[in-house]
Amino acid sequence: MSSNAIVQTNIPGYPCRRGKVRxxxxxxxxxxxxxxxxxxxFDWVLPTPIPDKGRILTELSCFxxxxxxxPNHLIDTDPTAMPEAFRQQADALRGRSMLVRKTEVVPFECVVRGYLAGSGWKDYRKTGSVCGIALPSGLRESDRLSEPLFTPATKAESGHxxxxxxxxxxxxxxxxxxxELRSRSVDVYLRAAEYARKRGVIxxxxxxxxxxxxxxxxxxxDEVLTPDSSRFWPGDQYAPGGAQASYDKQFVRDWLESTTWDKNSTPPALPSEVVEKTRAKYMEALEILVRSDPL
Ligand SMILES: Nc1ncnc2c1ncn2[C@@H]1O[C@H](COP(=O)(O)OP(=O)(O)OP(=O)(O)O)[C@@H](O)[C@H]1O
Ligand SMILES: [Mg+2]
Structure with a gap:
């Protein structure tokens, strides 16, 4: 992988919508x-990119x-299968682009939780349930749930x-x-979780x-089962009763928390050490899940 970071693309002739990442x-x-x-x-795009992150996420999704x-939207990843304007920038786009079938998006994020973390844990602490699903009392942060919960979310305009x-x-x-979407989402989660579990990833x-x-x-x-859309934890360090280490932007979040940034203004640039460590974490997830030898 090359390490020339791509912060923004410009393909003439086609309407473009820029998300935070894509x-x-x-x-x-x-x-x-x-x-x-x-x-x-923290809902901000940071001023410093993570080289190859887009390629890592794309390779994971495609895997x-x-x-x-x-049944899914993926048609091709090769820029040469795309219109001329994309082919002209094939070298920059290769490995980070997906040609997909356009759909009418179901306006709910289909979240599946196998463990009690993030907003699920916050909800449970407050109400004893997650999205209205009552759970046994006495669960700890990061505990495994007896069966996965389907907890839909709306795509709020604010990004939250x-x-x-x-x-x-x-x-x-x-x-x-x-x-139907609940059962298909839970089914996909269970199959992916089983695959990852055998490789030491929760x-x-x-x-x-x-x-x-x-x-x-x-x-x-969309993207599937990447560190940006999921919580991946190293299985050998799993210790319920608190937050877990994860294969994502933990370093970035921890570092930002250690600065004076108020989360309401332009975020500070990342030091190169934080960039490197973050890139290494994303890369590690890819290596373990996609590039390791078949079991
Ligand atoms: N096959 C598809 N058909 C229609 N829309 C799609 C398809 N695949 C993905 N999308 C949409 O494309 C967008 C992907 O961009 P991205 O995830 O970067 O932006 P976002 O989720 O809208 O915003 P952000 O990530 O900044 O919160 C999403 O809005 C997603 O719903
Ligand atoms: Mg998105």
Whole structure:
């Protein structure tokens, strides 16, 4: 992998929507999703990119699409399969681009939790339940749940997602569709978690997005099972009763917390040591899950 970080892409001739991390070009009935090396934390895009991060996330997503073999949006990753304007920048785009089928996005993030962490843990501490699902008392932070919970969230405009009860999702998209997405999301989570477990990685939770094709069929879209959409924990260090080490932007978050930054203004640039350590963490997840020898 080269280490020339890509902060933003510019492909002439196609409408582009920039998320915090990805640039999404609209080709009509298809999209090209390009994962840049931007990194976000505390809902801010940081001024310093993490070289190769976009490639690492793309390789992970594409691996899972192949491994899971559920109907999904991926068509091709080779820039030469894309329109001329993309082919002209093939070298920069290779490894970080996905040509996908455009769908009508189901407006709920399909979150599956196998362990009690993040907003699930906060909710449990306050209410004894997670998104309205009652749990036994006495659970600790990071405890494994007896079965995975489906806890949908709305895609809030502010960028901060809001957990909602399953019934709300069902009332908006229909009971049958909501149940189908719950069962498909839990199924994908369980299969991925089992694969990762054998390699010493815990997938504590993850978020899926689903979208509807013009035919009506609902397929898996967006990125899947990356450190940006999931909590990956090293299994050999797992110790419930507190927060866990993870294969993501932990170093970045910890470092930001150690500065005087108020989280309400432009974040500070990252020191090179933090960049390197973060890149190494993302890389480690990729090596273990995708590039290691088959078991
Ligand atoms: N096959 C698809 N059809 C339609 N939209 C898709 C498809 N795959 C992904 N998307 C959408 O593309 C966008 C991906 O960009 P990205 O994740 O960077 O932005 P975001 O999630 O909207 O914003 P942010 O990440 O900044 O919170 C998401 O809005 C996602 O819902
Ligand atoms: Mg997103």
């Amino acid at each position: 640039d999404v070009y609209d080709l009509g009935n298809r999209l090209v999703i390009i994962a840049t090396d931007r990194i976000s934390a 899972w699409f192949r491994y899971l073999a559920v 997602d809001e957990n909602v009860p399953f019934e709300l999702m069902a009332s908006q998209i229909g009971q049958k569709t909501a149940e 997938i504590a939770d993850t978020k899926f997005e689903w979208g509807r094709l013009p035919s009506g069929e609902i397929i898996l879209i």
